[in-house]
Each structure stands twice: as structure tokens, then as C-alpha cells.
Amino acid sequence: MRTLTDLIVEQGLLKELDPSKIETISGCGKNAVFEAGAYIQKEGDPADHFYLVRAGKASLETFIPGRGNVIFKTLSEGDLVGVSWLVPPYRSSFDARALEECRAIEFDANCLRQHCEADHDLGYALLMKFVPVILDRMRSARLQILDVYGPDGDG
């Protein structure tokens, strides 16, 4: 049977961390399953967890008056749900929902924050895995804000 450590290594994001760090991280993780339509996190909730998607599809959404919930990003295998657990006030910025049955590794943010505080090497290594994801999402968000395909864009 595959252990949680094996499952973490299978997801690209953390696989290059050294085995002892992955072992520590996996001590804060467990398997989770979300049925289609279930919320993984809700905007404004305490960011107590974050997730690595193993299978299925999830969305990041926000509510727009007059339009309802709008999806601005879909996530699938290997993607990360939740980065707000990294910095105070540890509050989720957006809704995340399973669009189909979604299997994920759920991490306890409190547990990991404590490990990172006690072992800055681990904290740094983990941050170096999260920063590229955050940068990527920021780049995407900027392109979305520019609305390049819209009436005032050029395409």
C-alpha cells in the first residue's frame, strides 16, 4: 500500500524536497475526498488547511453580485488549493469547490506552521515551492485583469 509520503512525492510540487522534510510534512497530512459540488474552502474562513489535488477537478471562485459565483481558475491533479495559510491573518481569500469528485491530500496548516517555525530550513524549502505557484497565479491574474480579448483589448 502506498503511504501518504508516497502520495506526496507523486504530486510534482513537493517531490524534490529531501525525504526527511517530506516525512515531516506528511505527518501533518491526511487523505480527503470531496464530492462534486462540495466546498473545499470558503472565502473568509480560517485558512486552517491547504490541499494538493490528487485526482478530479476543482475550481477557485468568487461571488460577483448580479452574476453569482464566477470561476476564475480550474485546478486538477498536482495543483495546490490554498496559500492563505502561509501568512497572517490566515484567512481564505476565495471559495474553492470540487467540480467533480476530488481526491486530495489535506494538510493541517497549524501543524505545518509550527514545524516551519521550529525548523527554518523546512520553512524556507517549503516557501520556495509555494512562491513559484503564487507568482504564476499572480501573472495569470494580471492577464485576466487586462481583459485582452474584451472590447477594449486587441483581440
Add this chain to the structure above:
Amino acid sequence: MKDDRGLISAMVPAAARVLRRQVEYDEVVTLEVERPATLTKEFLPGQFNMLYVFGVGEIAVSHSGHPFHQDRIVHTIRAVGKVSRALILLKPGDWLGIRGPYGTPWPIDHAKGQNLIVVAGGLGLAPLRPVLYEVSSAKDAYRSMRLIYGTRDPSSILYQSQFEGGPWAEFGQVTVDSANLDWQGNVGVVTDLISADTLDTENAVALICGPEVMMRFSANALIDLGMREDRIYVSLERNMKCAVKQCGRCQFGPYFVCRDGPVASFGQVDKLLKIAEL
């Protein structure tokens, strides 16, 4: 004198009748036009025509039809101003003026035997449709083929029937910038789909068409995956008047988009795309 006559005749449009008009989505229409006998040259994917609406004006529009069906001329037009708006209002039986084809084609032959990556954004799918028609009919000539299409939202997916259950479904992926909950597909910008997990960028040739900022970001994402600038091609759009390298309206640094483009390698134009004055 002789040269002048040649130039003048190159600038006289042929009268052509609209056969069919199809609304693609809001403000975007595809016109099928009878090919006038005097337009003897067949178009190559990537080339464009100058379309003239009598009494209104003339604009450049890319060929978006099937390169193996040259009896009809097909253009997809988005209304952004005077001439394009007049064009999308034409009905079957109406007349317009056409001259062309002009410009450089997509280097499809260069991609034979290699991995072909097509990245389109918004209306940028229109100039690439002839490539997709041609390549779909000779898939074995390419090692692999991928189409990545990004657009604003699910209501502005161009040629939608080609994707879901259509001929492009097996190699095409669509993503939209945002969507309501009834959308089942990908949401995110087009560069989100440019990843090492899904694309084979070794021995690849990439063709990109869309808004300039989207082309720049897509080309750079491919370069980050190891592709060389000279294997990435983009299609430039600049205001155009004569289309025969005379007036300088479409000049883009040292390039005349009408003759040296619209298709150019990213290596040729990368720096120019970042100059605000051009």
C-alpha cells in the same frame, strides 16, 4: 509608368458577392464570399485580403477558410470600427470589393515531421483556422499536434462546434478567462495550458495568434520550456492601407507587416513588440 500601372491595378479591388453570413458571437461574423474570377492567386494559410465596403473604406482581414476549397473566400470579422462594422452587416447577395491575397503564410511545411503547437487567443483563431483544416487532413505528416485556445468566456468561443465533439476535439484544449458555474471546461489564462506536462516542445514548431500581449506571454512560456525563438511564429496586426509596401502605414520598425508579415518568427519581432511607440 509601367510600374505605376502595375501598382494601380494591384490596388483595384474585384467586386465579389456575399454568399453566406454566420454570426459567431456578439459582434463577430463570418462571411463566405464568391471568389471573383479576376482573383487568380490562391491563398495560403496566414495570408490576408483587403476588403472594401463601397463608400465606407477598406481593411485587412485574414483568410479563415479552407485552403482546399478556394472557390469561396471566407473571412471572420470582429466589428471594432467603421469598416469592420459595415462588413459584419453585409448580407447574402450584397457586394464588396476584395484584393489579395497578401503577406507571408504560416510555415506549415517547416513543421512537418515535428511536434506542431498552435496557440490561439480570442479572434486570433481565425487566421489559424486554415492551418487547422490543412493539418487535420494530413495528421500523419506531423509527429504530434496540439491546439491551445484561450478566450474571454464561454460565450466567445470561436468555431465552437469544431471543439466539443468536433474534428479539433482530439488535439484541442479550450480555456476561458472566467466562467459561470455552468461551464464544465478549463478556466484560466492560455499560458496555464503551456506546460511541460502536456506539451512536447522538443523538435516543436509553434504558431501563435491573438492579442499582442497574449502572443508575447505565450511565446515566453514556450521559451521557458526550452523552445527557440526562431521556431515560434506569431502573426502581427497593424493598421494597413496599401498592402503593397508603398504607404508605410503598417510599418513596424524595419518591417512592413503587409509584405514582410503578418507571419514572422518571434525572434524577428520580439524586441519590436515591446516598443511602445510602434
